[in-house]
Amino acid sequence: MRAVPRQPRVSSRSHPATGTVRDRTGARRRRSAAETRNAILEAAQRRLLAGGPEAIRLQEIAADAGISHPAILHHFGSREGLVEAMVMRGVTNLQTQFLEGWPSAKEPDIEGVFDRFYEVASRRGIARMLAWLILSGKSNRTMTPNVFKPAAERMHAGRIRRAQQQGRRLPALEETLFAATFLFILVLGDSLFGPSVRRAVGLGSGADTTRRFRRWLSKTVELLETRRAHS
Amino acid sequence: MRAVPRQPRVSSRSHPATGTVRDRTGARRRRSAAETRNAILEAAQRRLLAGGPEAIRLQEIAADAGISHPAILHHFGSREGLVEAMVMRGVTNLQTQFLEGWPSAKEPDIEGVFDRFYEVASRRGIARMLAWLILSGKSNRTMTPNVFKPAAERMHAGRIRRAQQQGRRLPALEETLFAATFLFILVLGDSLFGPSVRRAVGLGSGADTTRRFRRWLSKTVELLETRRAHS
DNA sequence: GCCGTTACTTACAATTTTGTAAGCTACTTT
DNA sequence: AAAGTAGCTTACAAAATTGTAAGTAACGGC
Numbered sequence: 001m002r003a004v005p006r007q008p009r010v011s012s013r014s015h016p017a018t019g020t021v022r023d024r025t026g027a028r029r030r031r032s033a034a035e036t037r038n039a040i041l042e043a044a045q046r047r048l049l050a051g052g053p054e055a056i057r058l059q060e061i062a063a064d065a066g067i068s069h070p071a072i073l074h075h076f077g078s079r080e081g082l083v084e085a086m087v088m089r090g091v092t093n094l095q096t097q098f099l100e101g102w103p104s105a106k107e108p109d110i111e112g113v114f115d116r117f118y119e120v121a122s123r124r125g126i127a128r129m130l131a132w133l134i135l136s137g138k139s140n141r142t143m144t145p146n147v148f149k150p151a152a153e154r155m156h157a158g159r160i161r162r163a164q165q166q167g168r169r170l171p172a173l174e175e176t177l178f179a180a181t182f183l184f185i186l187v188l189g190d191s192l193f194g195p196s197v198r199r200a201v202g203l204g205s206g207a208d209t210t211r212r213f214r215r216w217l218s219k220t221v222e223l224l225e226t227r228r229a230h231s
Numbered sequence: 232m233r234a235v236p237r238q239p240r241v242s243s244r245s246h247p248a249t250g251t252v253r254d255r256t257g258a259r260r261r262r263s264a265a266e267t268r269n270a271i272l273e274a275a276q277r278r279l280l281a282g283g284p285e286a287i288r289l290q291e292i293a294a295d296a297g298i299s300h301p302a303i304l305h306h307f308g309s310r311e312g313l314v315e316a317m318v319m320r321g322v323t324n325l326q327t328q329f330l331e332g333w334p335s336a337k338e339p340d341i342e343g344v345f346d347r348f349y350e351v352a353s354r355r356g357i358a359r360m361l362a363w364l365i366l367s368g369k370s371n372r373t374m375t376p377n378v379f380k381p382a383a384e385r386m387h388a389g390r391i392r393r394a395q396q397q398g399r400r401l402p403a404l405e406e407t408l409f410a411a412t413f414l415f416i417l418v419l420g421d422s423l424f425g426p427s428v429r430r431a432v433g434l435g436s437g438a439d440t441t442r443r444f445r446r447w448l449s450k451t452v453e454l455l456e457t458r459r460a461h462s
Numbered sequence: 463g464c465c466g467t468t469a470c471t472t473a474c475a476a477t478t479t480t481g482t483a484a485g486c487t488a489c490t491t492t
Numbered sequence: 493a494a495a496g497t498a499g500c501t502t503a504c505a506a507a508a509t510t511g512t513a514a515g516t517a518a519c520g521g522c
Contacts, residue, residue: 030469030518052367053284058510070511071470079510131362131423136283139427148431177434178447184428186413189420192362196370197415200379203408216409224455261488261499289480301481302500310480467520475512482505490497 037075037085039065044086049125053132056083087138090129094120095147111218117187118214127191152180179228183221190217268306268316270296275317280356284363287314318369321360325351326378342449348418349445358422383411414452421448 031039043064047055058079062069076082098120121127133139156176163170198213199205262270274295278286289310293300307313329351352358364370387407394401429444430436 033469036469050368052363054367057508059508067469068471069509070472073511074468074470128366130427132283132366134423134427135359135363135366136285137281148428149433152432174434174443177432178444181425181428181432181434181444182417182448182451184432185420185424186417188424188428189416192365192423193416193419194412196361196365197379197412197419201383201408201412201415202380203405203412212405213409213412217413220413220455223458224451227454227458264499267499288478290478298499299501300479301502304481305499464522465520466522467518469516469518471514471516473513473515476510478507478509480505480507483503484501485503486499486501488497488499491495492493 033075036067040072040075041086041089044082045125048132049128053136087133090126091147093124094126099147099151114187114218121187122191127188130188131192148184152177155180264306267298271303271306272317272320275313276356279363280359284367318364321357322378324355325357330378330382345418345449349422352418353422358419361419362423379415383408386411
């Protein structure tokens with residue numbers, strides 16, 4: 001880093017390769033900036049999910065994306081910039097993919113919400129990314145309330161509506177926030193710790209056990225919810 | 232790494248410092264191996280908890296422990312060795328501090344178990360360490376069933392005993408394992424994600440909110456447990 | 463068809479980080 | 493008390509990693 005200015009290159013090497021990609025017709029091609037940025041982010045996220053934070057290395061990501069590592073710096077400015085872009089993309093993903101499908105008007109089908117959140121949190125790696133953010137102390141800037149807060153608010157609205165319909169007393173806001181926190185923690189925790197804990201406890205860690213456990217879990221939570229409603 | 236043999240040092244520098252520590256009487260002192268190993272592990276864990284996996288750097292840890300970085304290699308062989316020792320220590324801590332206090336004969340006071348597990352998992356940083364292990368793909372070797380499995384088994388024994396006393400039908404093993412997994416995931420998940428989620432949801436992230444939330448949580452879980460028992 | 467822009471490359475620099483070599487001296491053992 | 497052991501240091505090496513400089517060619521606008 002902080003390199004000192006250098007003399008103009010004397011070289012020589014007739015024509016260095018240009019880094020362009022050849023398509024199947026043999027013609028040279030250049031990807032658009034957006035295309036490459038996306039490939040880089042994709043590769044970076046794959047690395048992060050597979051090998052953890054320590055696996056975000058410019059060289060390897062560049063290799064995965066089929067470019068040279070300074071190209072990453074060209075697109076993102078610095079490693080830090082790449083990380084930030086990754087996080088932004090992750091949060092946006094979570095927001096659009098999870099929140100948009102939240103049942104705003106209908107009955108809050110707990111199993112459905114669970115499934116959706118699981119899908120986003122574990123398959124798309126959100127839980128791991130959040131965990132990594134928290135571990136490395138970067139969560140303050142990024143873990144915006146843009147996702148969890150609206151979800152909790154919709155949950156509260158739904159509870160109030162149902163309480164009114166059924167003529168029960170209205171639930172306190174904090175109660176709902178606790179319940180929402182409980183749900184989020186459960187899903188995030190399961191996405192991250194679930195497989196290891198199930199193995200450690202003596203359950204199989206296969207997809208089948210996972211499915212059965214999650215079914216058990218959503219039933220349990222549902223039971224809690226109805227039980228709360230009637231007390 | 233992989234340094235090539237070198238010629239004997241020609242030097243000279245009359246008497247390099249010896250790395251010994253001076254106590255308050257001014258006399259030189261040397262710590263025992265165990266003492267230093269401990270100081271190193273302590274420092275390493277502090278770094279891990281504070282700055283995440285990327286913060287485990289020999290130089291900084293050495294500085295924290297008041298020694299030079301090759302001393303760490305002297306004691307642990309390699310960075311990997313240090314990491315392994317840290318993990319072992321963490322698991323042992325979890326085992327002794329959590330498992331030993333598990334109510335084996337008495338009524339399974341859920342709130343007490345919760346509190347104890349929380350204490351170990353969050354204050355002593357077990358949740359963060361496990362998260363890091365999982366993120367970096369090291370969990371297979373280390374996340375031994377030595378902690379979670381015995382705990383789950385005791386839980387099952389307790390359930391069976393109570394079912395017999397009350398003349399109910401015996402619970403299936405898988406049911407208990409699911410419940411145990413649920414508990415562990417909840418506590419680990421809360422230790423790691425809890426503060427961020429509570430903040431993101433609009434709850435305060437202070438100690439007071441945390442306490443109230445955990446009380447709510449243990450009541451909720453207790454309710455679940457009794458509810459299950461009566462159905 | 464020319465021309466500026468920009469995606470991308472090679473070559474290199476600066477620094478960090480793990481690891482090795484060799485020596486010094488406090489402590490232990492006999 | 494002499495000798496060996498081992499905890500720890502300084503000095504160095506090798507490699508990895510992020511970042512910079514400068515140039516090249518694909519592309520888009522005119």
